[in-house]
Amino acid sequence: MLPPTGRPMRFVTYAPPPPLGRFVRLLWYYAAPELPDLLERVLPTGAMSLLINLAEDELRWYEAAPATPAGATAATAATAAARCHRLSGIAVCGAHAEHFAIDTAEQRAIVGAELTPGGASPFFGPDTEPLSGAHVSLDALWGREAALVRERVLEARTPDARLRALEAALTARLLRRPARPLARDPAVDFALAAFADPSRATTVADVTGQLGMSSKRFIRSFTEQVGLTPKRYCRVQRFQQAISAIARDERISWAGVAAACGYYDQAHFIHDFRAFAGLTPTEYVARRRERNHVPLDG
Template sequence: MRFVVHTPPPPLARFVSQLWYYATPELPHVLERVLPSGAVNLLINIAEDELRWYDDPTAPAGVAAAGGAPSPARCHRLRGIAVCGAHAEHITIDTAEQREILGAEFTPGGAFPFFGPDVEALGGAHVSLEAIWGREADLVRERVLEAKTPEARLRALESALAARLLRPRAPPARDPAVDFALAAFADPSRACTVADVTGQLGMSAKRFIRSFTEQVGLTPKRYCRVRRFQQVISAIDRGERLSWAGVAAACGYYDQAHFIHDFRAFAGLTPTEYVARRRERNHVRLDG
């Protein structure tokens, strides 16, 4: 497996938290679940001109075909360059199409200058980049494919995003109220609620929620829940000695029962099941 991460320089760094390249031999399992991070991602499949995801095969209506592969009727397909919107639900992918993938993860609210009001519509959805950027999407993928090394491919994507950011007709920057809210939600010493933020901003809750959702892709309340869930995932990934009651308290849950309920809502698994089945951060096996 090869995983390369690149942090872009300013001014792009304000909007793109990281560019990444992932390549791996074919894995023995077929399906895996990707847990919600709350971030918008641009994905480019290097290995094939297609991106696929599936309805949850563990749901009552999900029926797997022979060999563990999902029923074709449950499969959704897009061209090989697409945007995965900020989502608060887990999604299911197959590892066959993940042999070589390039991506850009946007900062909270950072996708707005690239996709404008489409960011809200992307919430929880996968959309072909061609539907938003037109022919330019294919040109970006072509430039990436022409590059010969992972590092060169990352530079090609960085260049395309930087050019898009600086073009004269780019969407406007984030609303300062959204920037203020994101900073407040990220500061553990403040423990701000949505009501706290709207009160400090001196604006109506309706107006704030509308602006935040349009530019981040999730409502403020749902964004904060996903962010708290990801704090738990980070604690697990650090390999700390885990007391679930301690994790619940450290991450701001009312009690352990609330923590377990929220974790299951986002992951479809208990925290203990996640630890046992995780393959890498936010990815868990769905094979037996």
């Protein structure tokens, strides 16, 4: 989950080198002096994140509303996502394939780590499927260490120092158990690379055939390590490809986006987009503030 943007703010990112970089794609710091008090829909990326709220010792999220009915107002959509869940100030957002909402007023100062697909096992154990679509206070997984990590990040005085403090904590966790191999599962890595290749439409059957694995075994292994089934992961990545295509084009051809991203037709594209975003593509374009964040109340 990346922070809301488009407002006076400071946004700093850092891609850690190996060995941590094999498991953590990006560390980021976001700060803004003032943010409006509204709900903002976060669209699914398929990635798992660790979040630390530096402004208060709490993180809040709101349940996803159903896809917005045709003609519904923004107020109706906001009301539908009104149930609030409260976590500690350091928490994990599991790989998700559904949108949810955040309270932007609490996002005044926040540090995050976006994990690579399949990169969660050194930090949370070999089976991350139970975290799929979940939001969990980190102390439920790490005990007292979670609060200590937040304290170390809070003690750092600059954005860069805060990112380095989080990097050090994650690296220490990564290297703590020498018996645990630091290598990623080669079968899952192969599948992720194949699914990411835009030059070919790779199916689960293609991957299992090339790996020489049974479909059942591959799906179980992939889901345990990535947090989503291969099919659902591919659908989310195709949705994200569409989001990227929309961001690139000033004059959007919906039929062109659908074809370029591998949808059967424009109707299939719109149906899938609404399933993940809760909005039609045209509603998304009209209301987005940042590629994966859409305000719910205005």
